[in-house]
Amino acid sequence: MADAKTGLYGLIGFPARHSLSPAMHNAAFKALGINAVYLAFEVHPDKLGEAIGGVRALGISGLNVTMPYKEAVVRFLNSLSGDSEEIGSVNTVVNRNGRLEGHTTDGIGARRALERAVELGDRRILILGAGGAGKAIAHELAKDNEVVVLNRTPEKARALERFGVTGDSLNRANLVKYIEWAEILINATSVGMNSWETPVSGEMLNEKLVVMDIIYKPLKTRLLSEAELRGCRTVDGLWMLVYQGIESFRLWTGLEPDENLMRGAVLEGLGQ
């Protein structure tokens, strides 16, 4: 039961009502016996500054930030972590006595999801997509690994070369070339979301690849399904969602919730 001491956390986005984060974080608060609740706040685009003012005024303890505010929120915060400063994007806000710190957990979430299937070591990584998610993942993985990013709009992939990645155009010739080169393939485009499309045709895949999709609707995308048929190890997008959530939770509370509990809560939210 909420009482006068209940801590308040939430998500801001537009839209926000379909989010699975409340189910995930409330399950974790309950399991760890923390007196806190997590709500979804649908914030209209002209009200972002006021919403952040409200976080300070009401003493909301922490936030997740989702589309379309991950970049726009930056100017309302007091400080940024190194990673969020480099990519200019925030998905987690920590309120430290009224000072709001911005962090990003998308990249580390993807790293932890991948590590379920493979030790990254010095493996070569091909990322498809240079949107918000692709950028965060490329920035994180390029710290220790060779990374190539292919994007439909090649300028956006090339703009990531400042992180030490190679950026190029997402076309068939480059897919053939870089899939041959890569040991890990990550889809960070929206191709395959709520559809049976794939950014890579099945016959281009080979069993030495570990394949991760960041899409989780459907949970088994066409890409993952065809990768499995080829004998590849695969990681679904729900694991990235779960680990970015775990990393946000750790920033807020210092505690690490159970990954299977978080995943179970999200699966329940998805109706599976």
Ligand code: ATR
């Ligand atoms: P997110 O925050 O999920 O990364 P986003 O920033 O809108 O969302 O990025 C969507 C990504 O999917 C981009 O890389 C986009 O390519 P462009 O930068 O060229 O727009 C990619 N994408 C979307 N539809 C695509 C399609 N039909 N074919 C190839 N790439 C596509």
